[in-house]
Amino acid sequence: MSFTSQIPDIKLQEMDIYHYLFDNPKVASLPEVPALVDGPSGRTVTRGEVGRIARQFAHVLAHQYHWKSEEVAAIISPNSVEYPSLLLGVLAVGGIVTTANPAYSAAEFAKQLKDSGARLILTVPELLPIVVEAAKMASMNPHKDIILVHHPDHPAHTSNTHLPNLYGLLGPEEYAPIRLQPNEIWDRVAYLVYSSGTSGMPKGVQMTHGNIVSNSQQKSACEGPTPKNEVWGGVLPFYHIYGLTIVIHCAFSRGIPVIVFPKFDFTLFLELIVKYRITMSHVAPPICLALAKHPAVPNYDLSSVRSLVSGAAPLDGELAKAVLDRTGIIVRQGYGMSETAPLVTLVPELDFQTGSSGILVPNMEAKIVDPAGRPLGIGEEGELCLKGPNVTRGYWKNPRATAETMDADGFLHTGDVVRRDERGHVYVVDRIKELIKYKGFQVAPAELEALLLTHQEIDDVAVIGIMHPEMATEVPLAYVVRKPQSALTEEEVVAYVASMLAAHKQLRGGVRFIDAIPKSGAGKILRRILRDAAKATTITATSTTSKL
Incomplete structure (x- = not known):
């Protein structure tokens, strides 16, 4: 149902x-x-x-x-x-x-x-x-x-x-x-936002004019009338679908000025809240972690901030409570993905529920299904599937990936396991898909594995995401099989990745050397075995050789 x-x-x-x-x-x-103010310089457009x-x-x-x-x-x-x-x-x-x-x-x-x-x-x-x-x-x-x-x-x-x-x-x-005419906006692509989708290498998500305009209106419908003297913090990167739709388009359509952060620095974040009396900002969980723990926070008057909306990665309910207890700021969580432009659920200001990812935005239809595709009811855990005007038409020049993500009834399969309570709140439980969410950025294990396999001293490799409690985010951890007689070290593997890929894709979870990567009879990496093994040791463990 x-x-x-x-x-x-x-x-x-x-x-x-x-x-x-x-x-x-x-x-x-x-x-x-x-419309926009450069936070550090004050230059206004x-x-x-x-x-x-x-x-x-x-x-x-x-x-x-x-x-x-x-x-x-x-x-x-x-x-x-x-x-x-x-x-x-x-x-x-x-x-x-x-x-x-x-x-x-x-x-x-x-x-x-x-x-x-x-x-x-x-x-x-x-x-x-x-x-x-x-x-x-x-x-x-x-x-x-x-x-x-x-x-x-x-x-x-x-x-x-x-x-x-x-x-x-x-x-x-x-x-x-x-x-464009009304019938054209659903077919004309406006943006190609690159995402790893529900699995695999980065692909171009086609966002049509209709997708972006719809999601901007869906977000506004969840918020109600714009408060007087509203000012948003433009912390999220504009290239990311979260910043692109919500911070740029939604704010502009509602007449809300945005204070632009060219790069993120937490102390600057606090300073600009005070300077511009920022009332609301869309953030990712690491910012919430800093608000809960950074020693500088009590030195700043953050009373102008009505609430924060955290997205791009799951937010722990206890962390949201810690921010509220320390600062008095309510942190509402949202859920979305690049393929949905991005917003799918949002916690309403008047129906705050700790740990919830919110209720479905209007004009969307959703279902929660078991592995066989059968619909599940309230309280039951299964994969979230979505349909609506904000859902992508598919991946750029990649019909195969599109077919693997969209079912015959037009529902997008998110790869996320959720449950829904009797009030309509959605809770994200687990992830079917293999993507790693580092501070809201998607990291595809397949991309890291493909790179590491080009190293002349690596025979096989598997990458998983593990939670880093101090950073409040997932980080990539590589399990590596060295070639015979190789003395390859963890530091060398980490440096190899660092020399090739962007900062958010680095092996912050470390490297562990094993004799063989566990795989199914069909050759699929059994990541659950690796995740279970990772839980048995700390993420800062140094290079060791072990058997699984």
Whole structure:
């Protein structure tokens, strides 16, 4: 049996993203109101300026780059006040944006460039060495296919002067944004957000205009009227679906100013809450852990914060209680995934339940099923399956992966084991899928395993996620089978991964050497055996040889 939200379904505005945001009376009537404020410097971009820069950039794309409908531009950048205008400029001219993690290595970014088919890269001077290398690896022209994005007040590197700068390209001419018809928004892709899905290597999740606009409205319907003097903290990375939809689109559609954090620093987080009187912020569990334990917290007046919404990874109920007891701030949990744009459930402010991931957002249908696909009832644990206007149409140019995730009835299989109580609250119990969630970032064991198997002294390998209690997050742990006569050390394995992959994919759980990787008769790694073995020792254990 399926279930829906206790919140009544809403009549969705079926518009493309640009016109959803700029035909909104809250935006049209408040062009001089701040939309984004760079937290450290205070540099402000108004709501009117966001639209003007987007239209000017769209004109550049159309007339200087001869942009064609549904061509892809890649953005690899820290959070910035320009970021939304870059997104909207590409969308206005009918393009698609793929957002990338600025911590990526050149090889990782090159993979995304190749898979997405991006023809243009938007980046910042600090990332240029990696971006140029990635562009070459993806057979792009680093002299023609890169635009630097830095404000005139930002000192440009003299070696970068041969590349165009966004502000140098913009002129007074503005492009008239393409307006999609209601029937088009469900098929036209707006964003390609790379995720490992429910298993395997990173894939491009197709987010249509309809997906993003719907989820923004679903989130707003869960929150009710916007409180007076509301200010959000833009802590979450904008390239991540959580920050992309909730912090950029949802805040803009509701007329809420966002204080932008170019990079996260906990002390700065506290300082900017006080400076700007931030009332609400979307966070990940490690920030909650710091609020509960960091010695600096009592030195700051955090009374302006009405609540926090924690997502991207499970939040322990005891941790949420510790934050409440210490700071008086309610931490509400949400649940979602890249494939759902992302929000699926959210704890309402007036129905706070510790440990709950919340109730289903409106306009969605869900079911909880057993391994045979049979529907389960209240209190029973099974896999969560979802259907709704915010659910992806599938993976970019990967019909096989799409078919493996979507069933014949159109339900997305999440790979997460949940239960539902009689009040409709959903509790995440376990994960069927093998992904590791490090501070909200997805880490695919398959990607780490594929890399480690290229090491000349490694015969076999398996990677699992284990909980790091002090960091309040999962971390990757590698079980390694050395080649005969090899004296490979844990430090060497860790360094090998560190030299190849982004920071969130590092082997923070360590390395353990074993004689053989446990596998089924079909050759599938038996990760449960490895997880059970890992629980028997601490995550900081040094290299040892053991048998399973």
